Amino acid sequence: MCGIIGYAGKREDDSLEVLMNGLSGLEYRGYDSSGVAIANSTIEVFKREGHLSALEETLPARTVPGTVGIGHTRWSTHGEPSDRNAHPHTDCQDTVAVVHNGIIENFQSLRDDLAAAGHTFDSDTDTEVVPHLIEHELGNGASHTEAFRRAVDQLEGSYALAAVFEGDHTLYATRQESPLVVGLGEDGCYLASDVPAFIEYTDTVVYLEDGEFVQLDPSGMEVTDSQGNAVETTTDTIEWDPEDAGKSGYDHYMLKEIHEQPTAIRKCLRGRVQELEESVSIDSLSDVSEPGAVHFVACGTSYYAALYGARLFRERGIWAQAFLASEYDPGVIPVDDDTMVVGVTQSGETADTLSALRGANRAGVETIAVTNVVGSSAARACDHTLFIRAGPEIGVAATKTFASQQTALVLLSSALTGYDDPNLLRAFRKLPDQMQSILDRSRADAVAEAYRDADAYFVIGRGYTEPVAYEGALKMKEITYKHAEGFAAGELKHGPLALVTERTPVFALVSDNGMARKTIGNVKEVEARSAPVVAITDVPEMVDPYADFLLEVPKTHEWLMPILANVHLQLVAYSIANQLGRSIDMPRNLAKSVTVE
Structure with missing residues (x-):
């Protein structure tokens, strides 16, 4: 839920501006406090409860020098919204700063051990154990890389973590069941929980996998696995303009995105409906056979789209049911070789849905992700992916993604069952204009x-x-x-x-x-x-x-x-x-x- 931005750049006077712009690009994720840390010969931390405007008021008028920094927007899980619970968090000596998304499940036992060893804590958060663990390992003679890895090895739960050290021009990060993406730009490297944080600077990205570590400095990145072995990475290009994430003159993102629905539907349908041939085909699913049963797993708005999709399959003669992802357990709910599990998730990062999909993978059933985000965890975790092509959705309340999910699920059910009713295909062609008429x-x-x-x-x-x-x-x-x-x-x-x-x-x-x-x-x-x-x-x-x-x-x-x-x-x-x-x-x-x- 929280947002992370990191920057290792070539111009030391730019870091604070990049971090603040990144936090602004992550506001849509929801937050109750925010903060930044710039590393130079010392670490300078600024954080405040409330909106970014409150954080901006704490920033000095002078430039804060430093080529590496991290920022964070927090949505509270451990500890109330407050200045002291805002990220970044530091160790006792303020030599390392850390930001974190997710939940550290064993934080209390770690905190108790660290307190017994003389560490003093300033917040109620689970996150604060991480800089103190790093500090402890540094005290044992570990390098920055070793201390970060050893600290992470002691954590249980989900996390995306980023850390900076005083006197070090490198940013250290890792992920486990929480998203992190690297941006590669001409003026340095970027790190974020989502692409809008740095899209104005670069559209070239590398998606990190669970258990991978990355070190970023102004000249580039190094990605390694949990054992420290180098990992070969693949770069992707984000195919939307930075202006797509703006309001385009509308009073709110939500209103803009409601009005973008006709365009989103056209993109979802493009290349998938062959009206002359009277067929629906989806290239990414060309090798998928008709299932014997379909289990949809989803949360919130996506769950309601899944209910709609399940009814479509049942009407085509295939048993289908939608499950709340948080309640889905393939160890209890019967599955067999003919079962298909479809995860519907706008972001592709919804924790409950990812957990359900991973359970389905362990059970050996075929999985499909219906998602909006290329490179998302769901897209990488599933055997197949159907992208809904809605484009960036910034408003917290889902609008165009719901319409695109519904449309994609009609396509999915039609493609997998060979349903080719010409009346439906003609209706598809009219759908965007009919939607526009309602808006008008x-x-x-x-x-x-x-x-x-x-x-x-x-x-x-x-x-x-x-x-x-x-x-x-x-x-x-x-x-x-x-x-x-x-x-x-x-x-x-x-x-x-x-x-x-x-x-x-x-x-x-x-x-x-x-x-x-x-x-x-x-x-x-x-x-x-x-x-x-x-x-x-x-x-x-x-x-x-x-x-x-x-x-x-x-x-x-x-x-x-x-x-x-x-x-x-x-x-x-x-x-x-x-x-x-x-x-x-x-x-x-x-x-x-x-x-x-």
């Missing part, structure tokens, strides 16, 4: 104006729209901070109806899927209890008599209607949050990439 004619501001002060919001759907009901409610919760729940429409009367009042608007997803009349029946139930009704529908003539607002969806294939309907829910959630003055791009307590279990 949105009535979201009017709906938000009417219901922004509601006590709670319910979203109901049936069939393929049920997962979108869950996702629509999640968006409302994430950015408005108001209570919202999604339900299968038929379940409304089995308990939740007790909560319906005139101050609980119900958003009803009414689709022409053979179940519209049943959903309208549920609408009548809430209408009879004086609840306002907002209908999101492709059959407006059927639901108009019972709705206070109609948000129309263009006619399309049954499987694609939910992708369009969700745009309305995104826009309404955004408009309510905006009218309430919420922090839309960085909702409280949330992070973009959840890299702890």
Whole structure:
């Protein structure tokens, strides 16, 4: 969840600027404090609770010289948000500074041993044991490289670690189940938990694998394995412009990304739908056979996309189920040689999903990653990868990645089962323009104006729209901070109806899927209890008599209607949050990439 930036450069006056720019590029991940450390003849550390603006106020007006430095944005796990718990952390003598993402599971026993040996701790964090372990090894005569390795050898848990030493122009780093990527530029080397931290400086990257160590200095990098042997690395080129990570004139990243959805869908479909040949094909999956069963594993928004994908496979005659990744255990859930495990993860770094995929790999089943990030841990961990091609998503609340995941899962189910309905293929061609028409004619501001002060919001759907009901409610919760729940429409009367009042608007997803009349029946139930009704529908003539607002969806294939309907829910959630003055791009307590279990 936290963000790391590191720099080993050729111009000593640039380090602080690079680190601060990098932290700004990582703000989207969510954080509650931040800090930087510059190494020269000493180590100068600046850190502060709150947003980057608070850290900037602590920085000196003078240039802080030094060719190597590290920075960090923290999302609290051990210890409350505070100046003293912010990273970087140092040893007793302030000779080494460390930043860390992840959780050190054995920190307490390590801390107790170090305290007994005379070390003094200044924070409540698990991270602070690392610089003290390094200090201890230095006291035993180890070099900087040896001390860093020996300290890491004592850690249990997940981590991405970076360290700098006084009087040393080298940055030391390693990873275990938490992402780190190296950037290779003309003016030096960069290290980060995600590419946006340094994309303005270089698009040439090397993704580190678990257990690898890297040393960066102004002239280059050296990567070794856990035994100290040199590792041959592969460089990749990031195929998006730094401007893609900007707001492009929109008030918020989230709004920009909602409006980027038609383009994202076109990219997802490109080269995969052959309308003339009436087929769907995915080059990266050309050697994958039709599975006997499919297990989807995912979290949050991706889990709702997985629910949608599982229904697609079941309709094509393949047993499929979506599991919350944190609850998936192939040692308990039966798998066999015909089982396929599909991990749906926007970032490709979600800890719970990666753990589930690794469990599937150990069980010997075939795995596919459906992800947005080339070079991500999920992409490297799985046998096959289907990239959703949504481009960078900076807003914490997922929008265009959800639409692209849904689209990719329709493609996946079609490609693996040989489904070639020409009506679906024609609907694919129209989908981006239909999405644009919703964006152009949105009535979201009017709906938000009417219901922004509601006590709670319910979203109901049936069939393929049920997962979108869950996702629509999640968006409302994430950015408005108001209570919202999604339900299968038929379940409304089995308990939740007790909560319906005139101050609980119900958003009803009414689709022409053979179940519209049943959903309208549920609408009548809430209408009879004086609840306002907002209908999101492709059959407006059927639901108009019972709705206070109609948000129309263009006619399309049954499987694609939910992708369009969700745009309305995104826009309404955004408009309510905006009218309430919420922090839309960085909702409280949330992070973009959840890299702890």
